[in-house]
Amino acid sequence: MHRRDFLRLCGGAVAGAAAGPLLADGAPFVARTHARLVDGEGRPLRAEALAVDETYLFHYPFRSTPCFLLRLGRPVRAPVTLRTADGRAYRWPGGVGPGGAVVAFSAICTHLMTHPTRQGSFIAFHRRPTEVAGRPYVITCCAHGSVFDPHEGARVLTGPATQPLTAVVLEHDPASDTLTAVGTAGADLYREFLRTFRRELRAAFGRREYRAPAAGETRVWRLADYARVFRC
Amino acid sequence: MTDMKRRDFLKLTGAGAAAGTLGLAGAALPGAAGAARRAPLVVLDRPADLPRPKGQRVVVVGGGWSGLTIAKYLKKEDPKLDVVLIERRALFLSCPVSNLWLADLIDLEFIAHSYLDAARHNGYLFLNATVVDVDRDSRRVYTDQGHLRYDFLVLAPGIDYDYEAIGVTDPAERFHLQTNYPAGFIPGSEHLSIRNKLEDFEGGTFLLTVPSGNYRCLPGPYERACMVASWFKREGIKGKVLLLDANPDITIKKDGFHAAFDELYKGIIEYVPSFEITGVDPYRRKVRSEFAEVDFDDGAIYPRVRGARLIEMLGLVDPKSPQKEARIDVRFYNVIGDRRVYVAGDSRPMPFSKSGNTANSEGKFVAKIVAARANGRDVREWQSPHTVCYSMVNADPMEAISVDAYYAYNPKDGSFRFDRVKLFEQRSPDRGQATLEWARGLYRDMFG
Incomplete structure (x- = not known):
């Protein structure tokens, strides 16, 4: 995403890393701490190094809140206007980086918060059609059957979810080809997520760390290396 | 009954009744022993010990998957509503996935949850x-803990067994x-007994037996057999x-169950349709049989099911319903002619699956209807429940089959189909x- 897009998304009211809704009309964009995406060795991840249609995972905007990172091989349809379950509209500007194909979304299902853990992931982007989705190249939550299209801001295609996966706003630096997460747009489930899963998150991420903002750097994993991916 | 006042007690028995002539209530009074008895008129004629309502009160009767979802989503739809969930059990035990506990695949904590939470x-x-x-008429619910007024009432009392039908x-x-030989489809002691068996x-x-009709959890008996x-x-x-x-064959997911019976349990499961x-x-x-x-x-005998007796007791049964289910607006759940009283969950007359995900998804819609009407609005578009139903057919390794379905409404004849x-x-x-x-996920939704 170019800086210009980012400004448009935020209604021209970007205020650094300050948290809080920025748009005057209440559109659900939240600017958050900046976190540069890095690989397993701590080196800044280059967008060009991402395999096409491979699912990657990183944590943002908190150290325990998982997101998908995808470099899509099929065209992104953007910008699109999406709505949260409570009817608030927001604009998803599309991807960033090479060909505008790099996108990121929260990996917490907006239906009942199913999400990847080290024990396994029921929600994932699948290149091959799953039985539940009946089509390829979509994000499918196997637990309750929600299907999201990452090419259109992770809008709901089928299933019980009533709002898109939360979009993670990325900035791409063309000079270094690096990616930085700077905010989220759409549903804000984080407070509920941190409360609901606090026991598991404390055990997995640390007693206080789990609710600390992902700031500075955040590690990117290949989802298949992070967790067993369940198909449905 | 320790803090019940004498005055309440007399009211309980009908004004002016002599204490010594009481039945249940009288037995608790000194000097009542040996006296002639008659049935008490009302159980407890005083308000239940609840905080004063802060807004319009919605009373939800029944803390199963339906009632729990409705109570939660009423508050989500309109936080100003004063919602009271009444349930006679002190502990929630889940019927869905309880078959896994019978086979020791999950522990009891997985299916036991706190109403207080x-x-x-x-x-x-x-x-x-x-x-x-x-x-x-007076919009009052009477309980063994006293009575309470409602602005809206949602009845979600589930099922009862119909032993006469067998x-x-x-x-x-x-x-x-x-x-x-408990049926094991109304959770609690029945399930614990079956596990002990x-x-x-x-x-x-x-x-194990499978009843005819629209019984609770269509695949449940087949999963239990596995x-x-x-x-x-x-x-x-x-x-x-x-x-x-x-039934003449397995009622749902029959290929998956037949495959499991034949491939995993040959010589163990004998299936007789x-x-x-x-x-x-x-x-x-x-x-x-005939x-x-x-x-x-030994075993667990599942008779036919019917709408909960409470529905019948309140005069809400549809006379045409073979399973004694409620007579309601089949799209918007209110009792015919009374938009303050609703019936949801397994006492509904619609032919939806009597299962957890169905009740949960339906409950969100019912909450939306009641919250809208409490605010002088209405919901005009019918919303289908969503049935998502997994059945574990193998234990080692755990392997399951499932179904995902919605319903369609035919306005011409008021019928539904998958x-x-x-x-x-x-x-x-x-x-x-x-x-x-x-x-x-569903427990998170209801209890989280």
Whole structure:
């Protein structure tokens, strides 16, 4: 995403890393701490190094809140206007980086918060059609059957979810080809997520760390290396 | 009853009644012993000990999957509503996935949950009480813990068993049957007893039955047969699971279940279709159909189901309903002619699956309707419940099959049919794991 897009998304009211809704009309964009995406060795991840249609995972905007990172091989349809379950509209500007194909979304299902853990992931982007989705190249939550299209801001295609996966706003630096997460747009489930899963998150991420903002750097994993991916 | 005042007590029995002539209530009074008795008129004629309502009060009766969801989503739809959930059990035990617990695949904590957590996380009141009556004129619900007024009332009392429909009419026989061979589809002691039976079973014929009609959890008895058979395999028990089905074939996911019966439990599960039970001798352990009599050593006998007796007691049964379900607007759930009273969950007359995900998804819609009407608005568009139903067919490794379906409404004749049905009948370990995540998600929704 170019800086210009980012400004448009935020209604021209970007205020650094300050948290809080920025748009005057209440559109659900939240600017958050900046976190540069890095690989397993701590080196800044280059967008060009991402395999096409491979699912990657990183944590943002908190150290325990998982997101998908995808470099899509099929065209992104953007910008699109999406709505949260409570009817608030927001604009998803599309991807960033090479060909505008790099996108990121929260990996917490907006239906009942199913999400990847080290024990396994029921929600994932699948290149091959799953039985539940009946089509390829979509994000499918196997637990309750929600299907999201990452090419259109992770809008709901089928299933019980009533709002898109939360979009993670990325900035791409063309000079270094690096990616930085700077905010989220759409549903804000984080407070509920941190409360609901606090026991598991404390055990997995640390007693206080789990609710600390992902700031500075955040590690990117290949989802298949992070967790067993369940198909449905 | 320790803090009940004498004045309340007299009111309870009808104004002016002499204490010494009382039945239940009188027995608690000094000097009542030996006196002539008659039935009390009202159980407890005083307000239940609840905080004063802060807004319009919605009383939800029944803390199953339906009532829990409705209570939570009423508060989400309109936080100003004062919501009270009344449930007679003090502990929630889940019927969905309980078959996994019978086979020792999950522990009891997985299916046991706290009503207090549900109430405190979601901002409503939990009243642990039994509803005994409703006066729709004064909009008052009577419970064994006192009465309370409502602006809107949602009844979600679930099912009761209909033993008469399987030819068991004698109360002594019925109690013997219920106590010794419980159905295991109304959670609580029934499930614990069945688990204990399995632990104690040393061999012979373990009987399971499938009723006709729209019974609770269509695949439940077939899944249970698989889980009991897996237990026999694991424990090396020389036993047979005899599954007598009143229906001509497996009622749902039949290819997946038949495959499991044939491939995993050959020689353990004996499946007998079209066996409509017409009588049971619980003392000599025999079940009869019109054509045959079968012996069993132990088991769980699932009779037909009906709408909860509370619905009948309140005069809300649809006279045309063969299962004594409520007469309501089948799209918007209110009792005909009374938009302040609703019936949801397994006492509804619509032919939806009587299952957890169905009740949960329906509950969100019912909450939307009630919250809208409480605010002078209305919901005009009908919304289908969503049935997502996993069945574990293998225990080692855990493998499941599932179905995902909606319903379509035909406005011409007011009927419903299945819609957008997706059957996943190839058992898989991934689906086995998804079964657990499905349940965790729903528990999060109701209790978190």
